[in-house]
Amino acid sequence: MSFFAAKAALARAAGAASRLTGRGATSLPGTVLLALDPTAIDRLASDLPRGSVVISATNGKTTTAALSGSILARAGIATVDNFAGANMAGGIASALLARRRSGGPPAELGLFEVDEFWLASVAGSLRPRVIVLANLFRDQLDRYGELETIGKRWAAVVAEATGRLVLGADDPLVAALGADASDPIYFGIEDESMARPDGLAHAADSKQCRRCGGAYRYERVYIGHLGVYECSNCGQRRPQPQVSAHAIRLDGVRSARFELRTAAGRGEVELSLPGLYNVYNALAAAALATALDIPLAAIIDGLAAAAPMFGRGERVSVGGRELQIMLMKNPAGANEIVRTIALDPGEHHMLGVLNDRDADGRDVSWIWDADFEDFAASVAQLTCTGARGSELALRFKYAGVAPERITVESDLSRAIDVALDVAGESTIYALPTYTAMLELREVLRKRGQTTSSWVRT
Amino acid sequence: MSSRTLRVCALYPELMNIYADRGNLLMLERRCGWRDIELRLTPSTLGDTLRDEHDLYYIGGGQDADQLRCAADLVEHKSDALRAAAERSAIVLGVCGGYQLLGRSYEIGDEHVEGVGLLDVVTVRDAGPRLIGNIAVAFGDAVIVGFENHAGRTRLAAGQEPLGRVIRGHGNDGRSGFEGARSGNVIGTYVHGPLLPKNSWLCDWLIAGALGVEPGDLVALDDTLEVAAHANALHAAGL
Secondary structure, eight states: OOHHHHHHHHHHHHHHHHHHTTOOOSSHHHHHHHHHOTTHHHHHHTTOTTOEEEEEOSSOHHHHHHHHHHHHHHTTOOEEEOTTSOOSHHHHHHHHHHHHHOOSSOOOEEEEEOOGGGHHHHHHHHOOSEEEEOOOOOOOHHHHOOHHHHHHHHHHHHHHOOSEEEEETTOHHHHGGGTTSSSOEEEEEOOGGGSOTTOSOTTOOOOBOTTTOOBEEEEEEEETTEEEEEETTTOOBOOOOSEEEEEEEEETTTEEEEEEEETTEEEEEEESSOSHHHHHHHHHHHHHHHHTTOOHHHHHHHHHHOOOOTTEEEEEEETTEEEEEEOOOSHHHHHHHHHHHTTSOSOEEEEEEOOOSGGGOSOGGGGGTSOOHHHHTTEEEEEEESTTHHHHHHHHHHHTOOGGGEEEOSSHHHHHHHHHHHHTTSOEEEEEOHHHHHHHHHHHHHHTOEEESOOOO | OOOEEEEEEEESTTTSOTTOTHHHHHHHHHHHHTTTEEEEEEEEOTTOOOOSOOSEEEEOOOOHHHHHHHHHHIIIIIHHHHHHHHHTTOEEEEETHHHHHHSSEEEETTEEEEOOOSSSEEEEOOSSOOEEEEEEEEETTEEEEEEEEESOEEEEOTTOOOSEEEEESOTTTSSSSEEOEEETTEEEESOBSSHHHHOHHHHHHHHHHHHTSOGGGSOOOOOHHHHHHHHHHHHHTTO
16 A cells, blocks of 8 residues: 555545544545645546546536536546535545545546635646636625635636636636636627616626726626626727527526537527526536537537536425525525526515525625515515524515515524415425525435435436 | 605715625615605715715725725815715714725725825734624624624724724724724724614614704614514624
């Protein structure tokens, strides 16, 4: 046994011990291993014959990685991934460690979603063939700091990168990263009918040009500050996307369709995921696959085959009733969630779960930046719970929901019952933050009355 | 019958809004609306020459680069009006970056930036970490609660009254035990979260002050959810 193998065995043992004590262990073995050997990721990834690809963004990392995985599976490429959501260095090392022991076919390609803040360190170790940078929104200011801070860190990653860049054309801060890169692939939406009638969202970020500080002029805004823009001062404009979505149709809260265009041709994509934000996720995955020279047919089939990831549009049957879980992490994400729920006509029954643990962001002020005002009129009943459930209730009151339609119940399990009681036969839309989503799924699992649309493949 | 009007000026609302400062304006708007007080909201941004024709001025926090641009503009185009407003006891409320701008000066990177000097404070940087977390502050016989997240350390000049004493959290500099600053109706604080949704009583106190009445003179509202949110935030702060 080599010295490295001994360390790896020790790290696995730590993971097994942690599982025995009932704690989640997705990133623990990797974290232990990295403490023993900071070059562990480099070593573990070095024998992947097709190398690694990484995906980072404020919103959509997990879904984009899952869509990419589905495409790669269609293309017959075996991957090692971190879909369980442990997306810092420890989680990635754990995923690499675990695949060495699994009995399945040997992985050829590493497919990793990476936390925005950890991108520099992970990319330095993995030296990925492709780096997908999709979007940057205001998120967890207490942990990440200002948007500019992340932008600068990403610029340093790009300057060091040897792999191909895949960039969101519609996000000016992200697109600007491609200015000096060799042959980046841009993806974006080309459908005027999807533009917001009211322009920039309230909490829009990146309103000033990264190069010169001039104000961006938007011809169209699709989501937040994503759209078709031009700097009024220096003329920096949105690059022409080589991978694009046209003729988009948002089919309610379950699916979306669009025409995908790449250099290889065009084809109709039917996604089992709702909303414009998932069209962006599909485009990012398609652009990643394009960078890997995967045929268009496999891209289209792979996108169609993917189901919503856990907690991201996942539908759960609870005692014969349907609960759709829509993870809500930051203002831009929350805006798109309620915009998507509003595609379902009529009034909506809601379960809001607001936590303030580290992974949620301890500062809950972001809920006041989300645009709940237009949505408020369609709320039939709202049950609020979680560590900061009262604050969420207050937010919706000030958004315009009548207080008599709002219930606060601090116990999550009882809150689910309250929501089920008042919803009757209607679907309940659950809007949890990250740790709240994990708790919600765990409570539902323990109650044993659930079946989920999400199955780990 | 709309008997009264509250004229609110939001300074740089599209730039100085990083900690959901909109929530503060929304609180003012709704709590006035429910009382049949007309709230007239006027934005004033880069390049606008501010005139002192409002009852309440609000300035929030921004990203460093945005705050720098606003600082220069504030001194050049808005400080005269703000000084006049302060002299006649209009409300001037600065939160986080806005608080720093109301002081004499602040440091950002290597730059030393002049503020409008309505509060006798200076904000400096030191080698310590950002001061981040839930915060509770004793203000009179009430508690202001919220969240703070700032790199700057703010020092009160001798004779400058703080807004309150820190019960939980860091406050102005993490050491003095003071949070914020107050000179009459000019108030600066690091408490966001946002400030007014978590402290609806403070929102009413500001409305009353801006209208020149006592808080008790305002129509009482059903504040069940507001009181619960305040208690929820106190609990989060460890109280």
